[in-house]
Amino acid sequence: MSGQTNAPLDHEDDLRAWLSEWYDYAVSVGFIHPPYELKEAVAERLEGYFNVGLSPHEGATVFFGTLH
Numbered sequence: 001m002s003g004q005t006n007a008p009l010d011h012e013d014d015l016r017a018w019l020s021e022w023y024d025y026a027v028s029v030g031f032i033h034p035p036y037e038l039k040e041a042v043a044e045r046l047e048g049y050f051n052v053g054l055s056p057h058e059g060a061t062v063f064f065g066t067l068h
Contacts, residue, residue, distance in 0.1 A: 015047060021056035022046060031064040 019038075026032045038046075042063075049059035 015050055018050045018056050018059075019043075019046060022059050025057050026060040026064065029060070031060055 023032075023036070023038075027034060027036075046059055046063065049062060054062065
């Protein structure tokens with residue numbers, strides 16, 4: 001099995017770390033208050049932000065930001 005990578009596992013680990021930082025930031029600025037239950041649709045949307053390269057802070061601001 002040489003030559004194979006753990007890309008899906010690495011992606012999942014990186015996503016979990018990103019979501020953890022997103023959560024901590026969202027709580028710290030008052031976007032959410034614990035306990036916060038992350039719904040599947042929200043998790044998918046946040047994964048999209050992660051996939052396009054937004055930082056957790058940017059992801060929280062985009063998600064909770066006010067539309068004009």
